[in-house]
Amino acid sequence: MASFRKPIHIETVIEKIWKYRKSGENETVGLKDTLGRFLGEDIIATTDIPRFNKSPYDGFALRAIDIKEATSDNIVELMVIDCIGAGMISEKRVQPFEAIRIMTGAQLPDGCDAVMMLELVKEITKDGAVYIQVKKSLKQGENISFKGEDIVNGKKLLEAGIKVNPGIQSILATFGYSQVEVKRQPVIGVFATGSELLDVEDHLAPGKIRNSNSYMLCGQIERSGGKAIHYGLIPDSLEKVYHSINRAIEEVDILVTTGGVSVGDFDYMPIIYEKLHANVLCNKIAMRPGSVTTVAEVNGKLLFGLSGNPSACYVGFELFLRPLIRDMLGSKKPFAKKVKAVLGTDFPKVNPFTRFVRSKLYFQNTKLIVKPIGLDKSGVIYSLALADCLLVLPGGSRGFQAGMEVDVLLLEDQEGGEKY
Amino acid sequence: MASFRKPIHIETVIEKIWKYRKSGENETVGLKDTLGRFLGEDIIATTDIPRFNKSPYDGFALRAIDIKEATSDNIVELMVIDCIGAGMISEKRVQPFEAIRIMTGAQLPDGCDAVMMLELVKEITKDGAVYIQVKKSLKQGENISFKGEDIVNGKKLLEAGIKVNPGIQSILATFGYSQVEVKRQPVIGVFATGSELLDVEDHLAPGKIRNSNSYMLCGQIERSGGKAIHYGLIPDSLEKVYHSINRAIEEVDILVTTGGVSVGDFDYMPIIYEKLHANVLCNKIAMRPGSVTTVAEVNGKLLFGLSGNPSACYVGFELFLRPLIRDMLGSKKPFAKKVKAVLGTDFPKVNPFTRFVRSKLYFQNTKLIVKPIGLDKSGVIYSLALADCLLVLPGGSRGFQAGMEVDVLLLEDQEGGEKY
Known part of the structure; x- marks a missing residue:
């Protein structure tokens, strides 16, 4: 039967679940498999970059002093005594009025202090020797990429917990990280409960709907950087649910159920929590949608009972599960990135709780505009497909007008934020 | 020896390569494997959503007419004649002053036209029967989610070419798409050429540097939605390069080489293009960095010769390869999304060509600010790791000042743009 549930604040929920967070373990993967993974170690420069003074252009390495008077009216000739490609080293040392042909990236020969493009x-040939005619001067050091000017050996380049992008893969390769320590992906199990649910393959039956939340949740888990185990559908049979959940807890870092967390008569989840001797941290949260989110703890592992309503399920995941996953991945910014935007339409609906509205960001000139997608009515899953952010509207007694400055949580952002 | 190269405009390059673009093929994957893939078919609603009039709350389905006079001073009692959970259908039909206990998501019983939370x-019990005491009225239709109010059967929900996110997975599940047509991932082969290059595992040797571009390019290919084949390193030996490239062309949709495309004496690539009877579409582009990008066509397949300079290589990929990959994936917006931002620092450097500066976007209140990362000097790979956008500075004879409005291409965006 219906029992009283006291809504607690989002910040309080975060505090409660944060006590049970676990630092993630590392594993080693090959460089090619690092895209989208999170670094498990700080990345340190193992050499200077450039490793040596080198030429950024194809041209001629020379001594600036030899050509300091060169102009188009006073052409200076230098004898070309060697020719080196990238990866080659000249054995020769230039003497006055000599130059060495040098290719992009090649190490600057001893004695040279500038490169002419x-x-x-x-280029001319005289008596079997090659000369260049120079008609402008160069400063000492001109057109040289100097040893260590980009990165100095020993510099900490990247911190553990950063998500690997292609530019980071380039850094890893440059410094010889052929094998990379990355964070193990947290394993999150997903159950869909509810006797109204059919499997995706099933034919529709009266009063029934297809399970969609568990697929959505697996996608959200993957997008967050975790690994999903899709346990699929469990009918609302007490024994079956209990045994399945009890077994699954052993296999995962965090367990999520969707459905069966409202105050309906057919909701077995509270009984399940009791049978599991779960420590229920909260069973109602001061937010819309998603207020009927339950969070419990069993032997130090977190169990999330998300609403069966798709929007509530989606928002509950992004607000609570995503930061936990990102935290296990070592991120220093595990929360969704929060930015300010201008509300693009009126939102007159009033709510005592903070509301998270599935929305889309628009870039209008240099301004950020946010607009809710469709209705924010329970069950409008269509809007979930198009949302790239959650508009955050604080609870209170007034609505919101177009033009107001509002907070927005980014859904597809790679960087994250330090808190909500 | 050095040959003259005429720089052509970025738009012209796009036009030229666009003639050789190929529409991608479809393949079928299970719903769980669709995250990040691109839809190969339009997604059509196969039912109304909701499929039937249903209750959005736990409560009592009733007839609004019976309680139209109900107030706290005029309590109306209704007899509860049935109780249905989600997925269940009531066999009964309410008569005047009767109600049916109903759970969230359950189908509204015949004869009822509102739901009381x-x-x-x-609830009271009298003579073995259960009654509810109602002290407020409801409008007809109140607290009902109506059949088709979210989505009407047959509606086109999503277009082919859209990237699958968790919300889209929810839609696919809802409409029974257990197997989904997605675009086959274009296969892009990557070679690194250059005798200065060592493998990532190799010990450093004088004048040599580690190959990093090919790992970066593979990451960029994956981020774009393609599949990378990492052919690795080829020394600058004419025969080896020719045979490797000739063989690789057969295995890929597009082939990319990095390095060996400048005008240096040790650059074999022009000879290779000749041996392959390649149709060279351009060998110099009016842009910085990346001006020495070469694009050729062999039997209808595109070969990109990107610069060996990491920044030039990175930018060349994002400007030309990414749109081709996204186009093969069916995207209607294959180009990087372009937004306006306020330049956060002076950029006095002048260049005749359009410059693409690796930069970072900042959200300051509701404003977008863009700042270059570090120096934009050739070889600064560090900045590639931190860049989330390319600042676009048009060529000309003047520099740029903080506060100016500039174009920015987003690197991690999921949506894309219709053109640059």
Whole structure:
């Protein structure tokens, strides 16, 4: 039967669940498999970059002093005594009025202190020797990429917990990280409960609907960087639910159920929590949608009972599960990134609780505009497909007008935030 | 030897390569494997949503007419004649002053036209029968989710070419798409050329550097939605390069080389293009970095010769390869999303060509600010790791000042743009 539930604040929920967070373990993967993973170790420069003074252009390495008077009216000729490609080292040392042909990326030969670009000289042959005609001067050090000017050996480049992008893969390769310590992906199990649910393959029957939340949740888990175990559908049979959940807890870092958490007569979840000797941390949260979210703890593992309503389920995941997953992945910014935007339409609906509205961000000139997608009515799953952010509207007694400045949580952002 | 190269505009390059784009093929994957894939078919609603009039709350289905006079001073009693959970159908039909206990999501019983929330009534038992005491009225249709109010059967919900996110997975599940047509991932092969290059595992040697571009490119290919084949390193030996490239062309949709495309003496790529009877579409582009990008076509397949300079390689990929990949994935917005931002620092450097500066976007209140990361000097790979956008500075004879409005191409965006 219906029991009283006291709504608690989102911040309080975060505090409660944060006590049971676990630091993630590391595993080693090959460099090619690091995209989208989270670094398990700080990445340290193992050499200077550039590793040596080098030429950024194809041209001629020379001594600036030899050409300091060179102009188009006073052409200076230098004898070309060697030619080196990238990866090659010249054995020779330039003497006055000598130059070495050098390719992009090659190490600057001893004695040279500037590089003249290929296009700016004329090559001629005299007595079997090659000369260049130079008609402009260079400063000492001009057109040289200096050893260590980009990165100094030993510098900490990247912190553990950062998500790997292609540019980071480039850094890992440059410093010889052929095997990389990354965070193990937290394993999150997902159950859909509810006797009204059919499997995706099933034919429709009167009064029944297809299970969609568990597929959505698995997608959200993957997007957050976790690994999902899709346990699928459990009918609302007390014994079956209990045994399945009890077994699943052993296999996962966090367990999520969707459905069966409202105050309906056919909701077995409160009984299940009792049978599991679960420590219920909250069973109602001061938010819309998603107020009937339950969070419990069994032997140090968290169990989330998300609403069966798709929007509530979606929002509950993003607000509570995503930060836990990102935290296990070592992120220093496990929360959704919060930005300010201008509300693009009126939102007159009033609610005592903070409301999270599935919305879309627009870039209008240099301004960020946010607009809710469709209705925010329970069950409108269509809007979930198009949302790229959650508009945060504080609870209170007034509505919101277009033009107001509002908070927005980004859903597809890669960087994260330090708190809500 | 150095040959003259005429720089052509980015738009012209796009036009030229667009002639050789290929529409991607479809393949079928299970619903659980669709995250991040691109839809190969339009997704059509196969039922109304909700499928039937249903209760959005736990409560009592009743006839609004019976309680139209109900107030706290005029309590109306209704007899509860049945109790249905979600997925159940009531066999009974309510008569005047009767109600049916109904759980969230259950189909509204025949004869009922409103739902009273559980919390608002008192249940009593009289003579073995259960009654509820109602002390407020409801409008006809109040607290009912109506058949088709969210989505009407037959509606086109999503277009082919859209990237699948968790909300879309929810839609696919709802409408029974257990197997989904998605676009086959274009296969892009990557070669790193350059005799200065060592493998990531190799010990460093004088004048040599580690290959990093090919790992970065594979990451960029994956981020774009393609499948990378990492062919690794080829020394600058003419025969080896030719044979490897010739063989690889057969295995891929697009082939990319990095390095060996400048005008240096040790650059074999132009000879390779000749041996392959390649139709060179361009060998210099009016942009910085990346001007030495070469694009050729062999038997209808595109070969990209990107610069060996990491920044140039990175930018060349994002500007030309990414749109081709996204186009093969069916995206109607294959280009990087372009937004306006306020330049956060001066950028005095002048360039005749359009410059793409690796930068980071900041959200300051509701404003978008863009700041270049570090120096934009060739070889600064560190900035690639932190960049989330490319600042676009048009070529010309003047620099740029903080506060100016500039174009920015987003690197991690999921949506894309219709053109640059």
